[in-house]
Amino acid sequence: MYPIDRASRMAAANIRLDGVSKNYGPMIVIPKLDVEFRAGEFTVVLGPSGCGKSTLMQMIAGLERVSGGKIVIGGREVQDLEPKERGCAMVFQNYALYPHMTVFDNIAYSLKIAGFTKAERQARVEVVTKMLGLVEYLHRKPGQLSGGQRQRVAIGRAIVREPAVLLFDEPLSNLDALLRHDTRIELADLHRRIGATTVFVTHDQVEAMTLADRILILNKGRIEQYDTPKAIYHYPASVFVAKFIGSPPMNILRVVGDGSLLRLPDGHPVAECHLKGQFQLGIRPEDIAVDIGAGGTGLKAQVRYKEDLGSHSIIAADVAGEAVRIATPFGAETPDRKLLLLSFPSHRLHLFDAQTGKAISGAFSAATKEQK
Structure with a gap:
């Protein structure tokens, strides 16, 4: 088995949205949208509450069906596939950990369901927990961890599958200011090490400016600007x-x-x-x-x-x-x-x-x- 950082870099896939739209009855949340997230880049989707950024993320993950258009991940159309078939892993705002399971079992659960042997699960979890500084907490349950530690467990559970695409839906919003700062550094370091294509949704401009290779700014479901943090700051499009x-x-x-x-x-x-x-x-x-x-x-x-x-x-x-x-x-x-x-x-x-x-x-x- 490859080390997880090498495996993720090999698996990184680009994401292309062709005319993707979303509406709930007569209410249009996202008009037709065309954009491509480059393989291996850290893209931040930024915008105010209600602009459609979480809906966009959920459509990529398969948690929301598109109303129109195509989603192509690594050259494969996925808009009609189930979430487990898309090669994506998602980290939620509320961690979504199993409270009755240990850290080890939370991280290894998806591998168990996928049929990995006990030895394979042990090896992958060992790599991930060393990377995230969780080795000493393997036998604890989520209720015995701090907010930052629970967030790292959620990240570990996502990357242990070596996904082609890693999705984050406002993962730092429940953390205090100092912990958000520390976790941003950890996320930036993690991305440098594994290189997976990452899409990160937030309303926090500091997170966007410090983490992103590119920022996609949404306003009422429409793209205002998609560029590097430096270009967006010095040359705003609107x-x-x-x-x-x-x-x-x-x-x-x-x-x-x-x-x-x-x-x-x-x-x-x-x-x-x-x-x-x-x-x-x-x-x-x-x-x-x-x-x-x-x-x-x-x-x-x-x-x-x-x-x-x-x-x-x-x-x-x-x-x-x-x-x-x-x-x-x-x-x-x-x-x-x-x-x-x-x-x-x-x-x-x-x-x-x-x-x-x-x-x-x-x-x-x-x-x-x-x-x-």
Whole structure:
């Protein structure tokens, strides 16, 4: 038998959804959706509650039937197959462990049902529990474990089958903040070691940004953007993405272009731009420069509140009637006054259509955008 990490890497399969849709009667949860998750990658499906991400996951796993379209895993159509026939393993939010079974029996149960011999089960469970740091808990039952340990047992039960696809449905939401951080590190390390195709559903942007090779952002069942974490953060495809990713999120301001300048509602110019019409202008809180000198000519910002987080501060302010958040550099001192002068570096600006919210490329000079 191959070690489990080698076996999983050999088995990794891509997932392709061709026109997949889901509806419950007249209610459309997911319109026709086309996307491919690459073999061996860690893909995070991210979005707010009710956007369809868990439904999408359950359709891949076979727990929900598709209303239309095809699901292809490793070149094989699976939309009409039972879950056990798809080569997927799933880790649930609530662990779903058998409370009367030991850790060993929970992990080995699927192997037993599949007809593996006792020696084969013992060998596989030994590899998995060493990988997950569970060896000393093999004879305990789930009620004798912490939340983090139970989650690792659930993961072990999934990977012991050496699946082609590993599915996670918000597996960290029941853990406290510190344990979520530690478990994220464990999951990232586990993926590097076994290399299985992984699809991870969450509403937590930190989990998405730290774990994903690629992030699929859903909004009302539709794809807003599918790209690397870095690309999504620095080049959001829409206002929805810009405001969903980032803490604090990107500032979005109403502006009007006159063919040479973009102006705020009060008429103050904020950037050079050759476009005319109404737009939405985006800038991340950490990209706003605060002028602490006297007699500056920047945008006037009325400070409403300042959160001192020790290493940096978050300032909430009003600019021309628009709410703006400013994140100061780590360790930087900010003046304790009610009126600040701000400047928006042009190479850090994003422009979006006022009606659709979609990003507009080429709004600012290529030379400045390349500085990003």
